[in-house]
Amino acid sequence: MSNGVAVIETNGLPEEWEVNTSAAEEAALLERIRQGNTAAFDKLVRDHLPRVVNLAYRLLGDRNEAEDIAQEAFLRLHRSLPNFRGECLVMTWLYRVVSRLVVDHLRRERLRRRLFFFRRDEEDPDPVDTFADTAPSPRDQLLARETEKRLFVALGKLSARQRAVFVLRHQEGLPLREIGDLLGLREGTIKAHLHRAVQVLRKDLNDWQEDTP
Amino acid sequence: MKRQPDCTIKEESLLLFHYRELAPKERLALTEHLRQCPACRQRLAELKNSLASLPRPTLELSAAEVGWLSARIAARTRPAPRPRFWLWSGAVATAALVVSLAAWPPTGPDSRLGVMGRTSGEIGMVEDPELLQNMDLLQNLDLLQELKQVG
Structure with a gap:
């Protein structure tokens, strides 16, 4: 920097x-x-x-x-x-x-x-996250809190740039062009990162929601 | 739900459509396609639902926490205190004084170090009778010279 x-x-x-x-x-x-x-x-x-x-x-x-x-x-x-x-x-x-x-x-x-x-590839799932403690929260814990926790686990499976692009676009609402300026990346790369991030998150969170009683 | 036979819309295009990141021309074309393709409308709806269900984690910082963190930042922005040269020079001077006083030869009968030093010297001489003999001779010589001067 x-x-x-x-x-x-x-x-x-x-x-x-x-x-x-x-x-x-x-x-x-x-x-x-x-x-x-x-x-x-x-x-x-x-x-x-x-x-x-x-x-x-x-x-x-x-x-x-x-x-x-x-x-x-x-x-x-x-x-x-x-x-x-x-x-x-x-x-x-x-x-x-x-x-x-x-x-x-x-x-x-x-x-x-x-x-x-x-690990052979940056995009491979991180073993630490794969085996992270994802035990269900206490019963009295709010579902929102659990979903939030799950989101962070899913975000941990993304590369650093994919994660940053997703958070800045989806959660912070920055336009992709601005994100490209912030991170020093081309717009095409930013789009690819966003797409990949959403794919991983949707799959991971859908699987979790299906497994949740 | 069936997609149109000529439907080539990719998931990425729907995502960029959702985020309003498509170029105006592409956006217009996709909008037109969506009117005619129920399968793509369904895909877009599912995508929107998935994204809308994602939480937006938020930390609520109390005033005390903000104050504590601000104080830590302020402390780290202050320049590091310069070494206190006057303090060190004073300490060095004091140490030098103590060392020099300790090394000073004893002058008074109260100096225990001096007494001990002299006593040990005398003991050394007692252990060497030849040296004592020589000293006696020297004392005799001095006495003779004094007598000669008096005479």
Whole structure:
């Protein structure tokens, strides 16, 4: 990831991701941060933190890892502020950094596991996930919670890029062109990743629903 | 449900149609096809249902959790404290003073180190009678010289 580059051309965030501060207010806040106002940076963090943690959580499926990734994204933002020219929203910038940090993180995890299990193909199911604890939840647990858990298991069977493309398109509502910009991939590749991801998820979740009494 | 004999619509096209990611021309053509192909309409409906049933996991962060995480981030953005050179130089000076005091030769009768050092030296001399003899000779020589000066 290029830490120094703090400008991207995209601003097409889903409406719900728009922070309740105007571009002018954000620019003023950034200026105060550059002047060394720590309270201003704290406000920026508090404004964006829940969204950033949630994005990382949807991509990773693990709360602790999501919080670590969010912290790392804000630290990179802090380091990049001197070069931040305000040509995009801070949230857009964070979106990009979080997506790439997560893809890198997932790939490192995959590599670590593949080295252990000597898998031949990245697209092969991950043995750790295949044998993951998918025991049914307690009876009083809500079905939604169980479905969510199952979704993360199914997402774990995708490659890092397939997973990122699916979450960014389906759950975050980003257009494919924007996702291509965020991840540095061509639109054709993005479409193929999305298709493959949906195929795997539908099959996995359909099988699970059929097996569920 | 039967597909039209000339139906070549792929699953990926239906997916992109659902996400409104088809180019306008392709979208128009597929819309037209769907009007005439009940099988593709069924496939699209199933796809939409599957995707709609997927949950959207969401974490609810409390104000306390946001505050705690923000504080951690703020702490990590602060520059690392610079080494306290004045503290180290003071410690080094104190250590040097202690070492030099310990190595200083004893001057007073109260110095236990000095007493011990002198006593051990004398013991060494007692163990060497030849050295004692030589010292006696030297003392005698000194005495003779003093007498000579007086005389």
